[in-house]
Amino acid sequence: MKKDPAPQPAESYVTADDVARAAGVSRWTVNRAFRKDASISEKAREKVLQAAAALDYIPDLRAAALASARSSSARSNLVALLIDDFANPHKLVMLEHLTRALRRGGWDILLVNTLDTDDTAPALRHASQRRVDATILIGIQFHDDILNAVQQGGRQPKLIVFARTSQNENVISIAVDDRAATLKIAQYITQKGFRKPFYLAGPRTFSAHLLRKETFMEYWADTYGSQPETQWVDAYDSQKAERLIRQSLTGRAPQDLPDVIVCENDALALGTIDAIRHDLKLRVPEDIAVIGFDDVPQAASPNYRLTTYQQPLGDMAAYLVEVLDSRSPLSSKTFLGQLIIRETA
């Protein structure tokens, strides 16, 4: 008895060969019709494109990438985006900017949730299996030794830290100038007459820092010779910020309360305002002022009217695409944002 006619994969993609056959040309010509630098007759191109449309042909990017792998200009046009810190509403804003800019620039995104600190290395290796051209880190959990380890492999995808500063040599950092931003904030509250600041920081990270707290503390020490009170929470999470402020300040005598709480970002600032109003039963800014960082959408709501520092995410994302496109090793860059003065400070 004869065997079944080849276990034909029920449905299979149309290939360039199919199109070539249909159009009566070679596969090579089909390929050409799909590129802009083609040297192909208008007639042939027309014919191919028509056949392709009729067959609903869609080139296989995996094969394309594989075939051109050894070429010096080889690109997969794929970047990995490693993310965590989902309690921070700013992440959504960043995602919008990044997805938009990257797609416009012709880059596809492999989105990877780095589940916890230990998972960063596996996540990186995983992305490597898909031969991404670069890895963008917008999480907070990664460690220096991991960043270093990654670069050992034969090939070196670019490693980019977005919206965060890194001193690591292997890493390109695209971020707001934390020092300048923090100085702006510090000068603003100084000028407004605040003298008892409280600094609320987020998780202590490993290799990608925000230089905000350090800068603020230095400034205050230099200017007033004193160290402001400071605390930190282990996530950029409004609820955690609220709890911490409640626990830290409840029951204090009025003269022992800070006059302004400077928050490392808006996620913390929103929770801080909630705590001041609902737990301490005090007013913002009359009793305690609050200042944030990021200018998340919530910050503009009539309920908060948060004074905060806005990052130029559009410019930063545009620069990111530049970095990806450039063959030369474009380097880290910092950007200046803008203090948005509303009503909480």
Next chain:
Amino acid sequence: MKKDPAPQPAESYVTADDVARAAGVSRWTVNRAFRKDASISEKAREKVLQAAAALDYIPDLRAAALASARSSSARSNLVALLIDDFANPHKLVMLEHLTRALRRGGWDILLVNTLDTDDTAPALRHASQRRVDATILIGIQFHDDILNAVQQGGRQPKLIVFARTSQNENVISIAVDDRAATLKIAQYITQKGFRKPFYLAGPRTFSAHLLRKETFMEYWADTYGSQPETQWVDAYDSQKAERLIRQSLTGRAPQDLPDVIVCENDALALGTIDAIRHDLKLRVPEDIAVIGFDDVPQAASPNYRLTTYQQPLGDMAAYLVEVLDSRSPLSSKTFLGQLIIRETA
């Protein structure tokens, strides 16, 4: 004169051949060492794994997928996630659940921002180039004709609408039971004595609906014989909701105001509360009650304490992975969530 020694790509990935040579086995054996169903001697496997580690070998998934393309069990283990609606904080919650569940299940995610309605088709084609096994839609902009068009091609990646209902035959919908949820809400406010509801809906979508508004209107007509007042905004955006409520209700005589505003989701509900308090200078819930849907993190904050309906995103994401894994065409499924009663209604 002899030619240059092959334009060697400055850096190139280590291949299975390299490992095979180093380990003194065939490439095939290397391959085997990396699979669990291997029939390989422990000794050989050990040797290979060691060599691989030494060379920092990482298999090329593109080549793997390509090579096994014709096998009937061929999978790229890649899904596209099409997203928009970035003003809605619930998207971040969904992303966290989805990225976590998919990664745990061994699925990689191609994240695509469908920039606008016209972009859905290109986005879908784009994903197709990477030969994704499925496309998950968590946006709001897609049209029925696009969903239909996609299914024409030779091969059929699964099309899944997440957290939204679709009547489209080609689509698997994984969502909360909107009818049951809305009835629960409607009954709750009825029982609480509200009689002048106002329904605030989000954008009128095309093929993936929320049956919430329809259900609510029906219920009210059936129960009281009257049609509640209703309005909609063109995005799930708190600021737009605030503006709309302000414009709709400012200047009304007290007896013309609704006693409860039922919102299609929390993004709208939060803006609604802001409008009631800050624009209308009224109290929630004493003057006007508010009820939401989704239970975003903000809803629990002491500032809002929003009564809302929570979707079982964990279960839904788990089912999604099941659907992806199953070879048989698992079908749409609805889930029951839970009314979270706080203080706004």
Next chain:
DNA sequence: TTGTAAGCGTTATCAC
């Protein structure tokens, strides 16, 4: 301008 041949790095098949 177009076609032919030889890969890219892996997996499937089938001998050994």
Next chain:
DNA sequence: GTGATAACGCTTACAA
């Protein structure tokens, strides 16, 4: 248990 050999769908030479 292991190794040759032929795909997979495309791109890059290079020849016509």
